[in-house]
Each structure stands twice: as structure tokens, then as C-alpha cells.
Amino acid sequence: GEDVEQSLFLSVREGDSSVINCTYTDSSSTYLYWYKQEPGAGLQLLTYIFSNMDMKQDQRLTVLLNKKDKHLSLRIADTQTGDSAIYFCAESKVTGANNLFFGTGTRLTVIP
Amino acid sequence: DGGITQSPKYLFRKEGQNVTLSCEQNLNHDAMYWYRQDPGQGLRLIYYSQIVNDFQKGDIAEGYSVSREKKESFPLTVTSAQKNPTAFYLCASTPTGGTYGYTFGSGTRLTVV
Numbered sequence: 001g002e003d004v005e006q007s008l009f010l011s012v013r014e015g016d017s018s019v020i021n022c023t024y025t026d027s028s029s030t031y032l033y034w035y036k037q038e039p040g041a042g043l044q045l046l047t048y049i050f051s052n053m054d055m056k057q058d059q060r061l062t063v064l065l066n067k068k069d070k071h072l073s074l075r076i077a078d079t080q081t082g083d084s085a086i087y088f089c090a091e092s093k094v095t096g097a098n099n100l101f102f103g104t105g106t107r108l109t110v111i112p
Numbered sequence: 113d114g115g116i117t118q119s120p121k122y123l124f125r126k127e128g129q130n131v132t133l134s135c136e137q138n139l140n141h142d143a144m145y146w147y148r149q150d151p152g153q154g155l156r157l158i159y160y161s162q163i164v165n166d167f168q169k170g171d172i173a174e175g176y177s178v179s180r181e182k183k184e185s186f187p188l189t190v191t192s193a194q195k196n197p198t199a200f201y202l203c204a205s206t207p208t209g210g211t212y213g214y215t216f217g218s219g220t221r222l223t224v225v
Contacts, residue, residue, distance in 0.1 A: 099157070
């Protein structure tokens with residue numbers, strides 16, 4: 001199956017780290033993605049990780065992948081008010097359809 | 113600059129009307145997608161197209177129709193058969209065989225009045 005699950009809400013204080021979690025069920029997934037959606041806007045690709053990697057770091061963002069547990073996380077260091085948004089994880093497989101399967105999204109609220 | 117453009121940003125539909133949402137991309141992407149987003153829910157796939165003149169139903173295609181006459185364009189029609197069309201609609205595109213994820217438009221918010 002292609003179920004991707006996320007918790008719906010997360011609140012953190014400005015300057016703290018945020019950790020957004022995601023679980024997926026399809027072990028054949030090849031790429032996993034994190035998208036950010038600001039209010040009233042489309043989704044913006046933040047980062048992605050190939051399934052043979054354990055970790056990927058990009059400035060304030062760290063992606064951790066536990067393939068055995070099918071668990072993906074996004075850590076945002078030094079969270080700012082501008083990071084308040086909905087974050088979606090998504091998985092894809094190398095098939096002709098190129099379809100991504102999205103989680104329900106986690107709404108991150110950063111408290112000043 | 114390359115990108116994907118959705119129009120209009122806001123759209124109001126009367127009961128019983130068909131409306132068409134526009135999606136245009138100049139990224140030379142082969143595949144295009146339409147998603148529906150409701151508050152507190154994730155993205156649900158309506159239709160997708162991997163090549164010109166071909167498209168496939170997604171999870172919630174009932175009450176919607178699409179066409180793909182040009183590579184750049186993938187319009188979505190919300191028909192009167194769609195009983196609850198009020199939602200935020202997102203269009204996306206990607207190169208075939210790519211690992212780049214999707215590029216999304218900025219969305220169209222459709223409201224039934």
C-alpha cells in the first residue's frame with residue numbers, strides 16, 4: 001500500500017528545534033520528499049532523500065530515514081516564525097506513473 | 113523563469129455550473145497532475161497525465177474532467193456532477209522518469225455560492 005501518516009499539529013517555541021515525523025508502509029519506495037505549504041499557496045519542495053541514504057543535511061534542515069521502521073523525520077534547527085506552515089512528506093516509486101503519495105500534512109506553529 | 117501557473121486564484125461557482133481551472137507550465141515537463149485539498153486533509157489525486165492526449169483517473173475523479181491537448185496545458189473542469197466542489201485545487205508537473213519531485217502551482221480556491 002501507499003499509506004503515509006503524519007501527526008496533524010506541532011507547536012514549538014522560536015529558536016527551538018522542530019521534529020516532524022512521517023511513517024510510510026511501502027518498502028519499495030525509492031525517494032522520500034518533504035514539502036512546505038504556506039497559507040493559500042502551493043507546495044514548495046524542501047528536500048528529498050534517496051532510500052539508500054540514512055541522513056541528509058541542508059543548512060537548518062536534517063532528514064533522517066529509518067528504512068527498517070519505514071520512518072522519516074524532518075528536523076528544523078533554530079525554528080523561526082517564518083517556518084510556520086504545513087509540512088508534507090511524500091513517497092515515490094520508480095514506476096511509469098511517477099506518482100507521489102502524500103501524507104496528511106503536519107501544521108507547524110512557531111510561538112514567538 | 114520557468115514555472116507552473118494556475119488561474120484564476122479565486123473562483124466562484126453557482127450551483128449547476130461547470131467551471132474550468134487552468135494550469136499551464138513552461139518547464140517542458142511530461143507529466144501533470146491535479147490534486148484537491150480540503151482543510152485538515154492531505155492531497156487527493158483527481159487526474160494525472162503522463163503524455164499529451166492521454167490521462168488517467170486518480171482517487172477522486174468522479175465529477176471532474178480533464179484534457180491534455182498540449183504538453184504545456186492540463187485544464188480541469190469541475191462539472192455540476194461534483195456535489196461538493198468547494199476546495200483548494202493544486203496542479204503539479206514533473207519530468208517523466210525524474211526523481212525531482214513535483215513542481216506545484218500556487219493553487220485555485222473554488223467556492224460554490
